[in-house]
Amino acid sequence: DQHNWDDFCAMLGEIETISDRSQVAKLSQDYYHFSPILKPLLQDKTGDIVVLPRSESEVLKVAKLCVDYQIPLTVRGAGTGNYGQCVPLKGGVILDMSKMNNIVWIKPGCACVEPGVKLAALDKKTREIGWELRMFPSTYRTATIGGFIGGGSGGIGSITYGQLRDNGNLHAVRVVTLEAEPRIIELRGDAVQNINHAYGTNGIITQLEIPLAPVYPWVELIVTFNEFMNAAKFGQALSQSDGMIKKLVSICAAPIPSYFIPFREMIPSGEQAALLMVAETSLEPLQELIKNFQGKICYQKSTQETVKGTTIIEFTWNHTTLHARSIDPSLTYLQTLFPADPELKLIQECYDYFGDEVIQHLEFLRTGGNLHPAGLPIVRFTNEARLNEIIQYHEDRGAIIFNPHTYILEDGGMKKVDLQQLNFKRKYDPLGLLNPGKMRGWVDNG
Template sequence: MIDYQSITKNLGDIQVISEDKKVKHLSQDYFHFSPILVEKLADKKGDLVVVPTCEEEVLKVARMCVENRIPITVRGAGTGNYGQCIPLRGGIILDMSQMRGIKRIEAGVAVVEAGVKMGILEKEARKKGWELRMFPSTYKIATLGGFIAGGSGGIGSINYGQLRDRGNVHRVKVVTLEKEPRTIHLIGDQTQQVNHAYGTNGIMTEIEIPLAPANNWVDIIVLFDDFMTAVKFGQELADSDGIVKRLISIHAHPIPTYFPSLTSYIPEGKHCAFLLIAENCVLPLQELVKQWGGEISYLHSNDEEKGVNLIEFTWNHTTLHARNIDNNITYLQTFFWNLEQVEKMYHHFGDEVMLHLEFLRVKGRAIPAGLQLVRYTTEDRLNEIIRYHEENGATIANPHTYILEEGGRKQIDIEQLKFKQMVDPFGLMNPGKMKAWELSQHKSP
């Protein structure tokens, strides 16, 4: 039995939250997007939340956890979707939100504390002529540490691929949970040890990422009468190297009906594309829209005030809006390797699986990734839908599991396991999430 009162006392000046309601709140994320995860995770909760403000304090907490064998689950902003930061075995929630310093932005590189919000970093980078290479649609509140440990890609992935692609993370400073906790630097490929590891492999305290030259982006909505025409337009725009873009998001009817604030721009029955296009590329974009028989219903420069922030209708924000109206809706994450696969699923499932696509670059090639909205009935039916996609050659990154290896990666990562054996020999970090570790300890995940 762990005595959290004495732990709190020993933590001295470090902020601690023990009020039950607050601890419960800070133990959760957006797992409720999945009815399957709700069943498994709704009652899970940490015992104490600790809020460090600097690396020294993180090291102190790490020492305390090792000495007392307390599980520790790191939390950024808690916007993850798979219960990634929900503690399965209680213990300490390490809330990184106060470690938000921006140490340096220069020469196309940012060095920051892991708890910095990406929206703030983007704003600061833009002041110096740079911008983030990629960020999730939750960028206003999500932390960079949480994105690297739990996210995959987002706005900008049409140019830079996914977080896991070599070059998108330069360096990470990590606090270990060894017998004597210490900080280590992971450089270049070494950062893969903590990239998308759900905080099972050390506590990131400082991160260095490359930036992109800043552009003036224009938010654009394009309407189409036919869904597959919208998809083909999206593919041609993705492949048009002369048109600089940051976002190509395609939505089949009736998805736009879940966006009540956009009804004046999207008439009933239309399919649409949400785009971020560089200001100096609007003319060629207009020509491409004309070629595909689309109609621009909204065009607004980000520099002007009071525009619609289209980003917050894309990626998993699409699901958020749909669930605000019908919380029986859940979603899937899919890589479609060609447009025939998209067309087949569109006709096969009809309104049961509503197609929402985000174009991104995979190994240099632009493909549509699905974040389809699914009208949920049963777990069996959901699995049937997943199977049908896989039988037809699409790849599903299952968002209905909290197990690291059962989501996007689908395989045990030996390098991550070896790294965990070194930095977390007592298995204290986010226990129960890394299958490879649990199996190596003869436990079922």
């Protein structure tokens, strides 16, 4: 009860807390409402108190109190996750990491940071010495690096550098444990996979070493096409052009471009659009490729010109869904990974079969060393049974669905328990206090 929380705050001493009910409720939410399935399940979930540590030693103190009093602890970055990753299912402490936002050091090729640093702020700093983030989500202006590692997968840059779980994209982390005596452990090399994309279920990340990429002068472009499959095949051809330096290859079927308010005057109605970022030096070969696929450039700006204003980045990845939903809130989405295929047969089949019910949106990326079209199609939602049929249709034909309509870690990912992450939880969070209810392996086996 409230009395106990007052005592808890007193024990935290100087550490900043928020106990105002409406603020706590707000800081218990993320963007799960993109899913009509998750919305009713999560909208009433709230923590009891928000704690905002400023240092690793403050995190240790909170961890110790949570262990001593067996209080659930859910870590939060900026709360931009899409599946309720940071929504507390069992109340307790929301550990908001946004005040731990120091950049510890930056050297050529690598940065060491606290988890609460916002991705855009970090990118800006590393650019000062000629390096940039290898990849970031379209929420880079608000999202934190800790939350991206804890709950994200990849994004702008993944066309070249793969996804976060690909080997070498996270060098090291410091983690606070929830053992009887919480302590700090350092994970390097393969060991980082213990906590990478674990939804904060098995440790609190307090510092990260992130590899960087050399900066290029980027150009943002929108190219339009009459035919969707021409746009998709153009996307694949550009993605396969290893000599062209690129950061983003995003393909949207009509009517998606009409949802992009700042751009829709430029995109003829009924056209498909490719949203691209390529290095300035790749513009000439790109123009030739565009011509080969009967595309037309309708928008072109350098990154310097877009840095403060509208950027196409915020119309790609799951921002595409956001813009679609701002026009029609009944729309939702799926996450697919199509098999590598020179002819894109399954994409064509889905495009023809579903028509306007599943509107194709592709993001080309590398993963496990291979190029794949990933999909974030916009879905006209009718009911859960139909949504499951759509998922089944894709799976029966060899696409992988990363289901965004579940808050369970394994069900959204590869559908199997990650034993390494589960064993890590057994050792370092033996009471199961971290983000309870999210890891199926733990819920099933204890």
